[in-house]
Amino acid sequence: MEAINQDSTPVAAPTSLIENLDAVVEEKLGLIELHPDVFATQPRVDVIQENIEWQRKYRYVSFAHTKSRAEVRGGGRKPWPQKGGGRARHGSLRSPLLKGGGVAHGPRSPTTHFYMLPFFKRVLGLTSTLSVKLAQDDLHVVNNAEIPSTDPEFMLDLMKERNWGPSVLIVDK
Secondary structure: OEEEOOOOOEEEOOEEEEEOOOOOOOOEEEEEEOOHHHHOOOOOHHHHHHHHHHHHHHOOEEOOOOOOOOOOOOOOOOOOOOOOOOOOOOOOOOOOOOOOOOOOOOOOOOEEOOOOOOHHHHHHHHHHHHHHHHHOOOOOEEOOOOOOOOOHHHHHHHHHHHOOOOOOOOOOO
16 A cells, blocks of 8 residues: 655555463564554654644633632721822722732633644644554554453553553554
8 A cells, every 4th residue: 555645656565463362471473564654654843733732622621710909808898088188099998909909800710721633633733642652663563452361560561561661552443
């Protein structure tokens, strides 16, 4: 299977080894040909970063909250006469100008940071990330995703034996 690159040159399909998942000891079962439109794209670091930021902010809600002058306790009466005291005019002790007063333009909770990244930018980020993972030899293809044991120690031993790192994502059909 060949794909056409942006400069109209054919791209060879990348291959990956198929590994077993039924035992801790690694066993190579064969080769699989991966689709070049997904696993051999030109990596776009800017789009990958944009996808990471989108995923980070997707569910984030800021709960920072300050009280306005209407929400602060007290300050119902005029603190001193309008004229004759030699002081500035004030109508409440809870004005944002005075100590103990409300905040004029502070954060109001809850503030959501949700936004939608365009679909094709999300797809481009995913294909770029998969291409980078394959190039760095961090992508492992297994013959089936059936784990023989429900014991968490089995997965920990499997990850330690195969040097898969601190986190593993297993994707099934």
